[in-house]
Amino acid sequence: MRIDDIDALLATVQFSSLNQAAEYLGITQSAITRRLQRLEQTLNVTLLERQTRPLTLTAAGHRVYEQCLSIKRETKKLYGLLDPEAEPHGILRLGVPQSVAEIALQPALTALRQQFPALRPQVTCGWSGLLQKAP
CATH class of the missing domain: 1.10.10.10 (Winged helix-like DNA-binding domain superfamily/Winged helix DNA-binding domain)
Known part of the structure; x- marks a missing residue:
């Protein structure tokens, strides 16, 4: 076959x-x-x-x-x-508390973009109640 x-x-x-x-x-x-x-x-x-x-x-x-x-x-x-070219791609939606965003988010996003350039992170920052309602 x-x-x-x-x-x-x-x-x-x-x-x-x-x-x-x-x-x-x-x-x-x-x-x-x-x-x-x-x-x-x-x-x-x-x-x-x-x-x-x-x-x-x-x-x-x-x-x-x-x-x-x-x-x-x-x-x-x-x-x-x-396929080594087959890597994660598309939109990656992240919901993080403001305190985490201020301390750790930027270095993590930089590393993510370097390792997976086809990923497009969309970040929503706020309180947990707000993040639960985010799309």
């Missing part, structure tokens, strides 16, 4: 069309068909009802599709673990 075959199945189900799946993946319709056939042969099942339009999954196809989604998610996680 190849990831390309899994991608072909996922795209075909997403678009319910071999043509649209092929266009999405940047390959020909015949390449999509070959990948689906290879996956069916490998698993010894029929995945799609080809007589219906739009294309639909068989009962076995539904089970395989769910597993393929899981495989794809796990593959993305694996690449994230192995």
Whole structure:
């Protein structure tokens, strides 16, 4: 089983069309068909009802599709673990009491920015009651 075959199945189900799946993946319709056939042969099942339009999954196809989604998610996680560029990114919201902010926050934020430049800290300072209500 190849990831390309899994991608072909996922795209075909997403678009319910071999043509649209092929266009999405940047390959020909015949390449999509070959990948689906290879996956069916490998698993010894029929995945799609080809007589219906739009294309639909068989009962076995539904089970395989769910597993393929899981495989794809796990593959993305694996690449994230192995990719040194995959680091924390996005917004990091911090709620800290004013006294902590005055004493320790600036050096901690500086170190955080140096280690994880893709993180964007948003700091809310105040009393604990106010911080509990902050978005």
